[in-house]
Amino acid sequence: MAVKTFAAIDVGSYEVGMKIFELSKKYRLREIDTIRYRLELGKDVYESGRFTSGMLDELCTVMRNYKDIMDGYRVDAYQAWGTSPFREAKNAQIAIGRVEQNTGIRISVLSNSEQRFLSYKSIAAMEADFQKMIKKSTAIVDVGGGSMQVSLFDKDALVTTQNIRLGNLRIRERLQSLEKETIQY
Numbered sequence: 001m002a003v004k005t006f007a008a009i010d011v012g013s014y015e016v017g018m019k020i021f022e023l024s025k026k027y028r029l030r031e032i033d034t035i036r037y038r039l040e041l042g043k044d045v046y047e048s049g050r051f052t053s054g055m056l057d058e059l060c061t062v063m064r065n066y067k068d069i070m071d072g073y074r075v076d077a078y079q080a081w082g083t084s085p086f087r088e089a090k091n092a093q094i095a096i097g098r099v100e101q102n103t104g105i106r107i108s109v110l111s112n113s114e115q116r117f118l119s120y121k122s123i124a125a126m127e128a129d130f131q132k133m134i135k136k137s138t139a140i141v142d143v144g145g146g147s148m149q150v151s152l153f154d155k156d157a158l159v160t161t162q163n164i165r166l167g168n169l170r171i172r173e174r175l176q177s178l179e180k181e182t183i184q185y
Helices: 041-048 053-073 084-088 092-103 112-126 168-179
Strands: 004-011 015-024 028-038 077-082 107-109 138-143 148-154 157-164
Touching: 004 053, 015 053, 028 053, 041 053, 041 084, 041 168, 053 092, 077 084, 084 092, 084 107, 092 107, 112 138, 112 148, 112 157
Parallel strands: 004 077, 077 107
Antiparallel strands: 004 015, 015 028, 138 148, 148 157
16 A cells, blocks of 8 residues: 555634645555644634634635645545534635635534544544543543533543634633723733
8 A cells, every 4th residue: 555645724713724644555554744823713713703814814824825735745535624603603614615616625614523523533543541541530621712512521422512613713802801990901
């Protein structure tokens, strides 16, 4: 089997990240590069419910750069996922179309459930004791830019999970007014 390359792009609330992997018989799956670009897409969406034109211009620039990087690595396949800002923006379909038209990269939007499922799978893949850990009462808290997810496991099963729209971007926005009024902000 020849070595194949795959790129995974995460377009989130405060960062656009890309990881490039090699897939081969020898190494199975091996990460060969990680690229991150801080872009607070969630800031405008959480405030106004829409992506601004300026943010979309910057996102298109980032995605064109990522496409060039993928070409440099001769990536065989890729997947781009959008998260919370795309679920909440009133103009999400326009944003997705604009990115695809300008870059050729199609962004698929993950539901909250899909996003959390992938998070749990990645924890299980990286953490050797994951199965042992969830046999007893365990809470996993995933804090993102737009929300946090609290999931309770017990006896190898997910007991309950709750999404709270209170991520680090939203908290920062709510506390920003205190900065001018507080000495030790």
